[in-house]
Amino acid sequence: MNTVTASASRPLIQLQGITKIYGAGDAEVRALRGIDMDVNAGEFVAIMGPSGSGKSTAMNILGFLDKPTAGHYFFGGAAVDHLSRDQLALLRRSFLGFVFQGYNLLARTSALDNVELPLIYQGMAGTKRRQLAREALAKVGLAGREDHYPSQLSGGQQQRVAIARAIVTNPDVILADEPTGNLDTARSHEIMDLLTGLNRNDGITILMVTHEPDMAEYADRMVHFLDGRIESDNKNKKVAGDAV
Amino acid sequence: MLYEAIRLALQAILRNAFRSFLTVLGIVIGVAAVIAMVTVGQGSTDQVEADVSTLGTNLLMIRPGQPSRGPGSGVGGSTASLTMKDVDAIEQQIASVAVAAPSNSRSMTAIFGNVNYTTTVTGTDNRYLTARDWALGSGRSFYESEQRTGSSACILGDTVRQKLFGNGSPLGASIRLKQISCRVIGTLEVKGASSFGTDQDDIVLIPIKAFQRRISGNQDVSMIFASIRTGISTEKGKADIEGLMRERRRIGPFEEDDFNVFDMKQISSMLTGITSVLTGLLSAVAAVSLLVGGIGIMNIMLVSVTERTREIGIRLAVGATESQVLLQFLVEAIVLSLIGGLIGIVLGLALGLLGSRLLSIPFAPDATIVLAAFLFSALVGILFGYFPARRAARMDPIEALRHQ
């Protein structure tokens, strides 16, 4: 596991007064209006809230895909506000894994090649890459499906490939924006079990956006967004109780 | 990383094989044109040089007429013609001249049996064979007596021999040149085509006396061949001949020559000059088609980048840097145009081969130009692939992921 050089006292992720404004003038949209949030290493956080409340916007900023209009973001104790595009790409490559609602796999590309993708950009050699990709696919229960194309896999299986791609680099954090949004209930619970396992067994910090309270129950903390602000931020008592 | 980029590029190109083929057509045509042109151009230059050496680099030709006229121009009506005395004077009075020979030519029909063949009949003497360094294939040259009396003996060039006699021996046979009947005493060795594209073997030699009496009806000599002694420059020989001829023709110090001395080198450089001008012009046309080809590649790469916006978003999300995405698309453009370049090189060489066969000149492929074409198509890929690749690299990952 990559270790972020952080002082033990500081949280892995710190958002301070994060604001995001799209457009200008009459067309101005204030997607985030001052978000303060700390996430410690090893936490599993569910982000909930009505449509348009700014959840995806926050996830994009957390994932170094977008920059806030104002506020500060510390990752592993270091400010990332002024990093260049390429520096942010290097951070994504080393510390983050993404899981999207729509899977976002490369079409006409085998499951194995999809999972290898982040390793290619890390400059890893072919044999090592394939070995790690096979291991990741086995971990998500897709051993034997390496040569399948996305079009030959079910939605649940495609999302597993996406999770394999997210974990193949041994990330510190997985950012999942509605990972079960396109799946039926049974498939959704399978994906949640998989993510929970990664959180509990591998210590991967997970931030997950979801609309479904059932899925949020898997997390040990629930953050509610409303109109670009955090409305509530609670420990999940049920999970905490289960754990005892 | 580069290896990965090449692998990805080939994948992407093969995925749209037909579209890729249409895209590189401009490059293919441009490169093929350049290669074919240079190959044929080089072949004809080689041919001219080979011809000049068969004609003899030490050979000068003297004709009456204004110097500004080319070697093919007719004799000016007012200028005095040359005579046998001029031939002898050039040979005997100029030390740098080894041998001089007269030459009067006319196109005539040669008849043997029921075969008619139109050829060039040249009236000359044995010195012609020496001057042009032309050996006999069979039979003999003219006897002194035949030359003196102008009897009807003739020596056949190889083409004429073949047309009239096929595989049979012509020696001793009588052929008709219009109304004159003449006996074949010898045949010439094969000489091949000249730089002017004419067949040098398409010739019948008869004694100049016979030509003057029975064909032209006057004592004129229309051209003199003079071969310069080895070790002496043609420039020196030319100057000597010009000096003598000015004296003999009584041309004042401020008057222009009324005769012409041609040097084979001069003729060959004129011909190669024409070839290189043509090659240059056609190369310009080829350059334009390479430009068009490059624009085609830019266009298709822009289409490809737009089509693959989502793919680019995914690559950026998993941590591709700008330069990695740029490299991928740049390599794709380069591979695309190199494929075009390679097809063009193969096609160009094939056309060059065909062209040289048709023009019966040597096939002279030039390694430098092949390499240059290859590098140039890579350059086209870089130049025209850079803008689309940069567009891909600069994409906003979020917008790219949201695409479609």
Ligand SMILES: Nc1ncnc2c1ncn2[C@@H]1O[C@H](COP(=O)(O)OP(=O)(O)OP(=O)(O)O)[C@@H](O)[C@H]1O
């Ligand atoms: N690129 C953009 N340009 C302009 N406005 C945007 C852009 N992206 C998001 N917004 C706006 O910002 C606000 C927050 O959007 P966001 O996608 O973060 O919501 P969300 O909480 O993820 O909603 P959902 O649950 O529907 O996914 C919305 O009003 C949206 O219209």
Ligand SMILES: [Mg+2]
């Ligand atoms: Mg959203």
